[in-house]
Amino acid sequence: MSALAVALTGNPNTGKSTIFNELTGAHQKIGNWPGVTVDKKVGYVTYKDRTISVIDLPGTYSINAHSQEEIVVSDYFKENKPDIVVNILDASNISRNLFLTVQLMENGIPLIINLNMMDEAQRQGIKINEKELEKCFGMPVTNTVGRSNKSVKVLLDVFTETRMSDYHPSEMMQAHIDKVNQIKASGMSAEKIDEEVIAARYDFIDKVMSQAVTTEHIGNTFSDKLDSWLANGFQSLVIMFALFYLLFQFTFNWVGQPLADLLGDFLTGDLVDWAKEAMEEAGVADWMQSLVADGVLAGVGAVVGFVPLIFTLFFCLSFLDGTGYMARVAFVLDPIMRRAGLSGKSIMPLIMGFGCGVPAIMAARGMDTNKDRMISVLITPFLTCNAKVPIMALFAAMFFPDNAADIVFAMYFVGLAIAIIAAKILSQTAFKSEPSTFLLELPPYRMPAMKTVLLETWDKGKGYLVKAGTIIFAMTVMIWFLSSFNSDGMTEDMDQSYLASIGSATSVLFAPQGFDTWEAGAAVVTGVMAKEAVVSTMGILYGIGDDVSTEVEDADDTASQFMATSMAAAFTPLSALAFMVFTQLYSPCVTALGTVKKETQSWKWMAFTFIYTCSVAWIISMLVYQVGRILGFE
Amino acid sequence: MTLKDAETGSTVRIDSVGESKLKNRLMTMGLIPGTRVEILRSAPMGDPIAIRLRSYNLAMRKHDAEQIQVSKIS
Numbered sequence: 096m097s098a099l100a101v102a103l104t105g106n107p108n109t110g111k112s113t114i115f116n117e118l119t120g121a122h123q124k125i126g127n128w129p130g131v132t133v134d135k136k137v138g139y140v141t142y143k144d145r146t147i148s149v150i151d152l153p154g155t156y157s158i159n160a161h162s163q164e165e166i167v168v169s170d171y172f173k174e175n176k177p178d179i180v181v182n183i184l185d186a187s188n189i190s191r192n193l194f195l196t197v198q199l200m201e202n203g204i205p206l207i208i209n210l211n212m213m214d215e216a217q218r219q220g221i222k223i224n225e226k227e228l229e230k231c232f233g234m235p236v237t238n239t240v241g242r243s244n245k246s247v248k249v250l251l252d253v254f255t256e257t258r259m260s261d262y263h264p265s266e267m268m269q270a271h272i273d274k275v276n277q278i279k280a281s282g283m284s285a286e287k288i289d290e291e292v293i294a295a296r297y298d299f300i301d302k303v304m305s306q307a308v309t310t311e312h313i314g315n316t317f318s319d320k321l322d323s324w325l326a327n328g329f330q331s332l333v334i335m336f337a338l339f340y341l342l343f344q345f346t347f348n349w350v351g352q353p354l355a356d357l358l359g360d361f362l363t364g365d366l367v368d369w370a371k372e373a374m375e376e377a378g379v380a381d382w383m384q385s386l387v388a389d390g391v392l393a394g395v396g397a398v399v400g401f402v403p404l405i406f407t408l409f410f411c412l413s414f415l416d417g418t419g420y421m422a423r424v425a426f427v428l429d430p431i432m433r434r435a436g437l438s439g440k441s442i443m444p445l446i447m448g449f450g451c452g453v454p455a456i457m458a459a460r461g462m463d464t465n466k467d468r469m470i471s472v473l474i475t476p477f478l479t480c481n482a483k484v485p486i487m488a489l490f491a492a493m494f495f496p497d498n499a500a501d502i503v504f505a506m507y508f509v510g511l512a513i514a515i516i517a518a519k520i521l522s523q524t525a526f527k528s529e530p531s532t533f534l535l536e537l538p539p540y541r542m543p544a545m546k547t548v549l550l551e552t553w554d555k556g557k558g559y560l561v562k563a564g565t566i567i568f569a570m571t572v573m574i575w576f577l578s579s580f581n582s583d584g585m586t587e588d589m590d591q592s593y594l595a596s597i598g599s600a601t602s603v604l605f606a607p608q609g610f611d612t613w614e615a616g617a618a619v620v621t622g623v624m625a626k627e628a629v630v631s632t633m634g635i636l637y638g639i640g641d642d643v644s645t646e647v648e649d650a651d652d653t654a655s656q657f658m659a660t661s662m663a664a665a666f667t668p669l670s671a672l673a674f675m676v677f678t679q680l681y682s683p684c685v686t687a688l689g690t691v692k693k694e695t696q697s698w699k700w701m702a703f704t705f706i707y708t709c710s711v712a713w714i715i716s717m718l719v720y721q722v723g724r725i726l727g728f729e
Numbered sequence: 730m731t732l733k734d735a736e737t738g739s740t741v742r743i744d745s746v747g748e749s750k751l752k753n754r755l756m757t758m759g760l761i762p763g764t765r766v767e768i769l770r771s772a773p774m775g776d777p778i779a780i781r782l783r784s785y786n787l788a789m790r791k792h793d794a795e796q797i798q799v800s801k802i803s
Contacts, residue, residue, distance in 0.1 A: 157757045190783035191759045221784065286753075293756040297764075310784065318786075319769070326779065327770045426788045430774045532751055534758060534793070537779055537786040 098139075098146040101254055102175070104168060104199070105183035106192050107154035108419070108538035110211045112136075113547045114183060114239060115151040117247040120546075125554045127696055128153075131163040132460065132468045142251045150177070156191070157198055159289075163465050172204055179254055180206040186216035186223060186238070187539070190304055197296045200232065201272055205259045209250065210238040215539070220311035227307035233265030271299045318419075318539040326423045326537070335427060339446050342411050347450035347481065351407030355400055362396040382585045390575035394568040397625065397686055398560065401453050405556050408447060408454040413551040416461060417543025422535055425463070429533055435515045436522025437470060438462065438533065444471040445514070448478035449507075452687040453563075456694055457555060466529040470521050472694050476683035476708050477514040479507045482626035485645040486678050489630055492654035493663070494671040499650075502672070506679050513680055513711065559690065566689035574624045574685075589635050594620060607717040608677060609670030614662070619677070625684045637662045667729045673720040681712035730801065732766065732780070732794040740767045740802045747796030755797070759783045765802065 105111045115123075119138025126135040136151040152171060153164040160166045172180075182199060184192040189210070199206055210216075210223060225236045237253050239246045264272065278291045325331050345351070367388045374384045415421055425439030432439050440462050447455035452475050459471035479487070487506045491499035578594040579585055586592050598617025605611045605619075614636040622629040627645050630653070634643030637660040644653050657663070666674065682688070682705045692701040735741050743764045746752055759782055760766070769779040769786065777790045 159753065159757065161754065188783070188785040191785055194757060194759070219784065289753055290756060293753070294761055297756075297759065297761045322779070322786075323770065326772065328773055331773050422788075426777060426779065427772050427774075429772065429788075429790070430776050532754070532793075533777060533788070533790050534751060534754055535788045536758075537788055539786075 098148045100177040101147055101149045101179045102177040103181050104152045106156050109183050109185040111183045113544045114247055116547045116550050117244055119149055128167045132465055133163050133167050157195055180204055181209050182206045183209050183211050186210040186213050187219050190300055193300045194296055197299055200268055201275055205262055206234055208234055208236045213238045214240050220313045222309045224307045231303045232268055234262050321540055326426055331427055346408045351404045354403035359400040367392050385579055390572045394571035397571045398564040398567045402556050404451055405454050405559055406552055409555040410552045413548045414543055419538045419540045422537050425535055435518045437518050438467045441467055441471045444475050448475040450481055452476055452480050452683050453690050456690045466526045470518050472691055474514040474517045477510045477680055479510045484647055486629050487675055488647045488650035489653055490671050490675050492650045493657055494668045506675055510679050562693040563689035566692055567686045570685035608673040609720045610674045612665050623682050669723045669728045673716040676719050677712045677716035681709050730799055732797040732799050733791045735768050735799055737768050741799035742802055744798040744800055749796045751793050
């Protein structure tokens with residue numbers, strides 16, 4: 096027997112993904128619908144010797160094709176005829192949830208109506224007569240309790256035992272469909288037709304509600320009480336920012352980063368040493384040793400080193416999202432963020448961007464519209480990530496010893512200000528046609544299902560390794576090649592390599608910024624591999640060696656080491672400032688670029704990110720230098 | 730009266746959704762003439778507002794609420 100094809104569809108916040116995860120467990124594949132920033136989730140389960148393939152369609156309120164998600168669902172049903180379509184409804188919110196059900200029925204899609212969150216509905220005084228509901232639609236009705244594994248397994252019996260050909264739309268349903276067809280044939284304007292059809296659907300729903308649902312009002316719910324604290328009044332802002340602070344600390348200082356450092360030390364330290372020793376003993380050629388140690392292993396390190404950060408952050412974000420709190424974040428911050436052409440939820444990538452751009456860019460997937468997702472991805476590179484801090488700390492300590500902290504702070508500010516300006520410009524140019532609207536469901540607070548949180552976290556890490564990892568790895572090996580070879584073959588000295596030639600060719604570009612030395616040019620080029628490489632490249636090129644400390648606490652010591660070299664004379668305070676501004680704003684590292692490609696599904700947007708950040712950095716740093724000179728600074 | 734001017738805590742009935750780019754989406758979310766809406770609260774900065782209709786909560790900007798004509802029930 097061939098696999099039974101099941102499609103899950105429903106509104107957002109109905110617990111659809113939790114049901115999908117309970118059904119398929121780890122046997123699922125997260126991909127991407129072609130050309131859009133929407134996840135495509137497919138899973139398999141074997142039950143009573145039958146293979147059942149389950150597709151989790153994106154959550155939508157309708158199939159009106161107003162958003163990417165709606166287009167995905169609408170196109171899916173045009174092109175596919177799954178054996179079973181399950182429409183998952185939040186029983187506590189049945190009236191609005193039925194809108195999609197009615198619309199699917201109009202499109203001739205037979206479906207199983209599954210009432211989820213029945214326990215929650217009962218607590219809210221909502222009683223649903225399943226037999227009546229079945230009669231109203233002529234379709235089978237089942238129910239599940241959100242997180243109960245057992246009740247979800249019952250669905251498998253339903254899938255294997257239900258023959259959809261036994262079910263036909265009820266008379267009442269058919270009458271509604273006829274009415275919709277009449278409206279569509281009435282010759283009114285398309286807009287008017289849409290509105291009449293929507294009104295007719297709710298007419299039908301109101302009829303269903305009066306036949307199959309009784310609601311008794313029971314005062315304020317727990318969610319309402321919580322919302323009076325978390326979504327209203329000044330203290331809601333305080334609580335929110337305290338939570339962001341904890342989230343940031345957890346990811347970048349307490350758990351994520353320490354784990355990443357351990358892993359990084361192992362990959363670029365112990366592992367490289369062992370590999371070198373082993374290869375030495377085996378008599379492997381020098382170039383091969385270098386390829387393995389500095390190319391391949393460094394590439395693996397560049398990819399894998401970020402995984403602990405991604406796991407930690409997405410564990411927290413997925414948990415928060417599951418509770419329903421992220422909708423409150425969007426609600427509370429909307430008036431501030433909309434001024435910059437962003438939505439409230441864009442605060443997450445913006446805050447996380449101060450730690451590391453890679454998870455920040457990935458966090459954009461949680462936004463509600465394509466416009467929000469794209470703008471969040473494109474502005475994150477301007478922020479001061481952890482790897483840029485050593486550059487700022489070193490240059491500030493060297494050239495502005497009296498007010499180093501102020502200068503570093505100013506760099507943070509420049510990054511944030513440019514990010515906000517870029518968001519504003521992008522929202523009014525490249526994404527102008529996509530409306531910036533705000534109409535957001537505030538779902539009740541819920542305890543997220545741990546299985547779903549863990550699976551989502553795992554998928555984020557896996558998706559990053561598979562999709563972004565290959566690109567990042569390839570770019571790292573390429574940079575290894577450029578820094579270890581010249582036209583005569585392999586070279587020990589980086590300052591004889593292709594990279595140095597590229598660096599000196601590049602440096603010509605920086606005459607208007609006052610730092611047109613080839614060392615600065617080469618550091619800028621290696622900085623694209625990883626921002627940490629800017630300081631270490633300068634260490635090599637100015638003859639301090641390749642073990643320069645990039646710890647911020649050591650910035651003063653490192654600065655005095657550099658002051659003893661020709662670097663002290665290579666920059667003036669003004670050109671140093673221009674260099675800091677440039678490195679603050681220019682292209683993100685290859686890891687971030689690979690992540691941009693993964694998230695936007697487009698090489699074009701990755702190339703755009705590289706070119707536009709470099710252009711913005713070049714222009715702003717030139718302005719700093721030139722205006723500074725006019726004002727009499729040096 | 731518009732939905733924007735309705736008092737927090739009061740319940741209103743929608744008279745018309747008004748012409749706006751959002752009209753189609755508002756209606757899809759269940760804001761149909763005749764629907765009962767309770768005004769729950771506003772965000773800390775006064776905007777957006779949260780409302781309850783059809784036993785779920787929805788947030789919208791005041792600018793959009795201004796297009797919606799309502800009359801007070803209680």
